[in-house]
Amino acid sequence: MTYHKFPAHAVCIVWCLVAAALAFTAQAQGYPAKPIRLIVPFAPGGPNDLLGRMVGQKLTEQWGQPIVVENRGGAGGTIGLDAAAKSAGDGYTLSMGGSSTMAVAPSLYRKLPYDPIRDFTPIINIAHVPYAVGVNPTVPARSVKELVAIARKKAGYLSYGSSGTGSMSSLAAELFRSMARADLVHVPYKGTAPALTDVVSGQIDMMFADLALIRPLAGAGKLRLIAVTGARRAPAAREVPTIAESGLKSYAIEPWFGVVGPAGVPRDIVGRLNGAIAAGLKAPDMMQRLDALGYEPIGGTADQFAAAIRADIEKYAKIIRTAGIKADL
Numbered sequence: 001m002t003y004h005k006f007p008a009h010a011v012c013i014v015w016c017l018v019a020a021a022l023a024f025t026a027q028a029q030g031y032p033a034k035p036i037r038l039i040v041p042f043a044p045g046g047p048n049d050l051l052g053r054m055v056g057q058k059l060t061e062q063w064g065q066p067i068v069v070e071n072r073g074g075a076g077g078t079i080g081l082d083a084a085a086k087s088a089g090d091g092y093t094l095s096m097g098g099s100s101t102m103a104v105a106p107s108l109y110r111k112l113p114y115d116p117i118r119d120f121t122p123i124i125n126i127a128h129v130p131y132a133v134g135v136n137p138t139v140p141a142r143s144v145k146e147l148v149a150i151a152r153k154k155a156g157y158l159s160y161g162s163s164g165t166g167s168m169s170s171l172a173a174e175l176f177r178s179m180a181r182a183d184l185v186h187v188p189y190k191g192t193a194p195a196l197t198d199v200v201s202g203q204i205d206m207m208f209a210d211l212a213l214i215r216p217l218a219g220a221g222k223l224r225l226i227a228v229t230g231a232r233r234a235p236a237a238r239e240v241p242t243i244a245e246s247g248l249k250s251y252a253i254e255p256w257f258g259v260v261g262p263a264g265v266p267r268d269i270v271g272r273l274n275g276a277i278a279a280g281l282k283a284p285d286m287m288q289r290l291d292a293l294g295y296e297p298i299g300g301t302a303d304q305f306a307a308a309i310r311a312d313i314e315k316y317a318k319i320i321r322t323a324g325i326k327a328d329l
Contacts, residue, residue, distance in 0.1 A: 031091055031269050035066040038259075039095040041080025043073040047210075047295075051126055051257050052096045054289060058280025059273075075329045076166075077101040078113060085119040089264030091273065094123065097260040100168055103312035107320040108166045108327050116313065121265040122305040124274045125258040126281065127295040130234035131172055133243070134214040134223040135206040136199055144227050144246035147206075151182030159185040159204040161195030166327045169195070171316060172208035172229055172253040174323040179248045199223060208253070211237060212294035229253040236294045256298065256312075258305055270302050 036059070040052040049071060056067030072080035077100060084095035102116045114120075133144075139158070141147040151158050162170035165188045177184045187204050189195040192213065199207045200222045207214075211234055218225035227243045228234045231252040243251040259277060261270070280286055281297045290297055 029268075031272055032063055032065045034092065035068050036091070037068050037070055037087075037093045039080045039084045039093065040069055040071045041073060041077035041084075041096065041101060042071070044071050047129060047293075048077070048096045048098060048257060050293065051295070054286060055126065055259060055277055055280060058283060058286060059276055062276050062279065076105065076109075078105060078109070078329060081105075082113040084260070085114040085262055087262045089121065089262040089266075091261060091265050091269040094259055094261050094273070095120075096257060098257045099255045099312060099316075102258075102260070102309055104166065104168070104171065104316045104320070106313055107317040108325065109329050110326065111329060113329075116309060119263050121261040121263055121270060122302050122309060123259040123261055123265075123270060124277045124302060125256055125298040125300055125305040125308060126277070127257055127290060127297050128230065129255045129257070129295055130211040130236065131168070131208055131229040131253055131255060132211040132214045132234075132237070132240065133172075133176070133206060133208050133226045133229065134196075134199065134218060135226055136202050136204075137221065137224050138202060139205050139224070141226065142224065144241075144243055144248065147226060148180045148182060148247065151177075151180060151184055155183035156185055158182075158206060159187050161187050161189055161199055161204045161207045163192040163195060163209075164188050164190065166320070166325050168253070168255050169208045170325075171319050171323075174325070175251065175253060175319050176208070176243065176248065178319070178322055179251055210294070215294075234294070235296060236291070256308070258298075274302050 038052055038056050040049045042048045053069055056069055059067050072083055081095060081101050084093060087093035105112055106116055135141060141150055160173045162173060192209055195207055196209060196213060198204050200217060208229060211228060214223060214225055215237060217223040225240055227246050228237060228240050229243055233242055278299045281299050
């Protein structure tokens, strides 16, 4: 029998790798051993904040460790995401990430301080926020088909409001305008509320916005709910068709919110976080709260979330490029 003698340095390398693997496993098994910081990159009260606090509550219930929510707003959410990206990848700093900060920002801003792929570890996608298109009742359109016909016949006749250039509401409208080959006038506002107020008053004709905001106004007769923007009908309004099934095939805008960590979070810890948050999403009280907000839970694996982020980066890059939109932080 022949024995092979390995060099001492090779044996050392192997033992170092084994020790590192055992250390990561031990770290994951003892995780979390202290409070976890969850950065919400927007002011309190918005969807990011509400979902972040709901997720934090469920993690605390399961693990007994406090989840400290830290609101770090500013610059369209990029300040908070940048702070998260620069934190240690040990699982004790997490952040709420969304379509706007993770998928839209890379193409919208010339000098983004972080890379959404290189600088983050996807944990889990939490929920979709269904969007819808609402028009002022004086607009003679009761369907997407009629709306497109009016826009094509009268160039520049219809105006749409948004919560700002490059916002999700403006990008939803830009994709609609491009696919419908329609000439619409964009009127940007500093927020969703003032834009919707002017749609209701008739100052502008239409807006793409959160279904949870548009549907009550439609129910009160102040707006007409034409369609939802997702690939599937929204559970909160199953009677309302999608834009895709109304004629603009493959149209889909589905804003989402998820949890990410800095780059380098160990896979075992990612797995623990993903499993715990997924379990929280299935809790009856969590499902009731999401339903009340009109949000659709997503869940899934970290790899599925990573794939969704990559796909949306490409999608919104095309919309932004076609519309020629640029913004500065």
